[in-house]
Amino acid sequence: MADRDARPPHRGRSQPARTRRAATALTAVCSALALLLAGCSGDDPDPDGPITLRFQSLAWQKESVEANRELIAEWNAAHPDVRVEYVQGSWDSVHDQLLTSFEGGEAPDIIHDASDDLADFAYGGYLADLDGLLPERLTADIPERSWRTTTFGDGVYGVPFLQEPRVLIANRTLLKESGVRVPTPEGPWSWEEFRAASERLTRDGTYGAAWPLKEPVSATLNLSLSAGGSLFQRGDDGKVTVDVREGDQVVPGTIHDQINTDRSASRATLGMGGSDTLPGFFGGKYAMVPLGFSYRQQIMQQAPEGFDWQVLPAPAGADGLTQGVSPQTLSVAEDSPHKEEAVAFIDFFLRPENMARLAVGDWMLPTGTEALKDPALRTAENGWATGAALAEHLVAAPATSVRGYPEWKDKVATPALQEYYSGAIDGDELRRRLEEDGNLVLARYQR
Numbered sequence: 334m335a336d337r338d339a340r341p342p343h344r345g346r347s348q349p350a351r352t353r354r355a356a357t358a359l360t361a362v363c364s365a366l367a368l369l370l371a372g373c374s375g376d377d378p379d380p381d382g383p384i385t386l387r388f389q390s391l392a393w394q395k396e397s398v399e400a401n402r403e404l405i406a407e408w409n410a411a412h413p414d415v416r417v418e419y420v421q422g423s424w425d426s427v428h429d430q431l432l433t434s435f436e437g438g439e440a441p442d443i444i445h446d447a448s449d450d451l452a453d454f455a456y457g458g459y460l461a462d463l464d465g466l467l468p469e470r471l472t473a474d475i476p477e478r479s480w481r482t483t484t485f486g487d488g489v490y491g492v493p494f495l496q497e498p499r500v501l502i503a504n505r506t507l508l509k510e511s512g513v514r515v516p517t518p519e520g521p522w523s524w525e526e527f528r529a530a531s532e533r534l535t536r537d538g539t540y541g542a543a544w545p546l547k548e549p550v551s552a553t554l555n556l557s558l559s560a561g562g563s564l565f566q567r568g569d570d571g572k573v574t575v576d577v578r579e580g581d582q583v584v585p586g587t588i589h590d591q592i593n594t595d596r597s598a599s600r601a602t603l604g605m606g607g608s609d610t611l612p613g614f615f616g617g618k619y620a621m622v623p624l625g626f627s628y629r630q631q632i633m634q635q636a637p638e639g640f641d642w643q644v645l646p647a648p649a650g651a652d653g654l655t656q657g658v659s660p661q662t663l664s665v666a667e668d669s670p671h672k673e674e675a676v677a678f679i680d681f682f683l684r685p686e687n688m689a690r691l692a693v694g695d696w697m698l699p700t701g702t703e704a705l706k707d708p709a710l711r712t713a714e715n716g717w718a719t720g721a722a723l724a725e726h727l728v729a730a731p732a733t734s735v736r737g738y739p740e741w742k743d744k745v746a747t748p749a750l751q752e753y754y755s756g757a758i759d760g761d762e763l764r765r766r767l768e769e770d771g772n773l774v775l776a777r778y779q780r
Contacts, residue, residue, distance in 0.1 A: 383413060384671050386678060389420040389441035391427060391661075392695070394630065400694035408681055415674045417443075428739065435459040440666040442675045448482035448493060449551075449659035449732050453778075455490040456736055461665040462488035466676045471683060479700040482660055482729040491662035494683050497626035497697045498656055498723040499556060500716070501527075501645040507534060507620040508643075518646045518654065518722035524560065524587050527648040531597040534620040541597040543619035544588055545605040549750040550742045552623070554731045555657035557584045560650030564767075565731050572779045573735050575771040577764045583650055585753065586760065593756040603754055615640055623647065626720045627696040633715060644716025646723060654723060657730035660700055698724050737778030745771045 392401045405417050420441055422430065428450055434440040435454070444460070454460050467489070472480070475493060483491035508515055513530040516522040522530060531541030546552065554564060561580030567573050591598035599619060602610050607624045608631060614622050615636055632642060646654060663682070665675045681687070685703035692699040693709050698720055704710075710721050732738040749766040752758045758766075 384415045384674055386415065386417045386443060386669075386671060386675055387420050387441040388417050388443040388678070389422045389445055391422045391424050391445045393424065394695060396694035397691065398694075400690045404682055404687055404690070408678060415671075415678070417678055431459075435666070435668075438668060440668060442666055442669040442671060443678065444664045444666060446491070446662050446664060447659045448491060448662050449730055449738065451483060451491050451662065451664065452485055452734055452736050452738065454664075455485040455488065459667055460490040461667045461669065461672050462490060463492065463665065463676065464489045466665075466672060467492070468676075468680050471680050474685065474701045474703055476700070476702065478728050479660060482658070482733050483662055483664075485734055491664040492679055492683065493660035493662050493700045494688055495692055495695055495697045496658045496660040496700055496724075496727055498658065498720060498727055499552060499623055499647050500626055500720065500723070501621045501647060502614070502624050502628065502632060503621045503643055503645050504614070504617065504619075505641040505643045507539065507617070511620075516645050516648075518719060521646045521649040521654055524583055524648045524650055528587055528591060528595065528597070531591055531621070532595050535595070535597040539617055540599045540619050541621060542591060543599045543602040543605075543610045543613065543622045544592070544754070545607045545610045545622065545624070546588075546603050546751070546754060547606045547609075548747070549754065550746045551659070551730070551732075553585055553588075553750060555659075556623075556647060557581055558655045558657045558728065558731065559648065559652055560584060561652050563731055565735050573775060575741075575768050575775065577767055580651065582760065585750065585763070589754055589756070589760075592754060600755065603751065611635055621645070626698065626716075629715050630696040644719045646719060654726040655728060656723075656726065657733075658727045659730045659733060661695075661697075698727075735775065737775045740778075741771050741774045745774055 388405065390398075390401050392398045402419060405419050409416050422445065427446060431440065431444065431446070431454065435457075440459070451460065464487075471492065479493045479496070480489065482493050483489055511530075511533045513533050514522075514526075516526075534541035554562075557564065557580065560583035562578065562583065564575060564577065564581050565573050566576045588598065592600050592603070599613075602613075602619070607622070607628055610619060610622050611631060613619050629644065636642065647656060663679050665672050665679075669675055683701065685701055688699040688701045688704035689707035689710065692704065698710065699705055705721060705724055710717050712718060732742070735741070745766060749758070749763055753760070753763040
C-alpha cells in the first residue's frame, strides 16, 4: 500500500512545489500506514489477549453437534487464554472447501476430515506434521493400525478418532423364518455362506440383500481386505499402481453374481445411497442391507413400531473379519501460528471419556482403546457389542495413502464398478479399466 500511495514527484516542477508535494505524500503514507495497522490489529488478537483457535467440525447429527459444542464450552471455561471457536463444515463439500481455504491462507487451525481425504493435503504441505507434538497419552491410546491411516511418508498428519465398520443390518423375523445360521463376530459367514443365505432369504417378493452402491468404490475396496484383496501395490520406488489380484475379485464377484446370476440382490438399489434403502428394508422388500455402523441411528428413528432388526458382522474371507476404514480425523493447518495450542485442545477433545461421548453421539466406534471400554459401547442393545467386537479387525483403507485417489475413484473406478455390478461389462473389462485407465491417472500424481 505504501508503494502505491507514495508516488515519485513529477519532474519539471519547482523545488518548493516538489517539497510541498513530498510533505503531502509523506502525510498520506503515514495515514495509510495508520489505517493499515488499525486494520491488522482488528484481524489479529491483542498479543496480551487470548488466542483464538478456529475448529471446523463436520459433525452433523444432533447428538454429535451437541457433544462437540459441549466439549468446546468446557475447554473455553477452563482455558480463558486459548479459546476455541466452532465453525460448521459439511461432508458434502469439505475437500473443495479446504483446498480453497488452504490456497487462500484462510484455513481453520483445527480441521475435522476423514483419513482418505488427507493424502493430497499432507503431501501438498497444507497440514502440519504432528509427529513430536502429540502427547504420549494420546499416541499410546490409539493403536498403530489406526495411526497408519494418517501417516504419509515420515509424518503424521491427523489424529484418527472415530471409525465405523460395515455391517449387515438384518430383518430378524425373516432370518428366523428362513432357518439360516445367524452369524456372530466369533462365527461369521464366509462370502460363500453370505451368498447362499441371500438365496434362501429371497422369496415371496423379498430379496435376500440390497446393495446401496451409488458410491461403490469405498465399500468394495474396504470389504475386499477380508478376502486378501489390496488392489493398490506400492513398488520399491515408492510409486503406487493398481493391480487386480485374486483376492480383489471375491467381493465384487459376489455382489455381481447376487444381482445378475442368483437374483438374490435387488438391481434397483445399485444407484441408491444407504438411507434410500431403508423404506424397502422396513417394508420387507430386503432381508439384509450392508451399511455403515452409524446407520443404526436412522433405523432407530425411522423404523415402524415393532420392526425387529439386528446387526450382523460383514462376511469374512481368507483374512477373516479384516476390513478397511477411513477414520474421522483431526488435523492442524500448517499455516496455523498456534500449533501447540491446537494439539493441546485435540488432546483434551480426545480424552477417553470425551472420545466415548463423541462416538455415542455419532453412533460410531472410537479408535482409542480406553474409550472403547465404555459400557455404553459394549451393550447388546442396538448392536453396539457387535460393532465393538469388530474394532480390532479394522485397518487402514487401501486408498488412504494413494495420491490421486479422489480422481481415480471419480473418473475410473466408480463408473467401471457401476457398469460391472449392473451387468453391462464383465470382469475382464472391469479389470482392464481399473488397471490401465486407473494407472494413467495415478501416474500423473507420482511424477
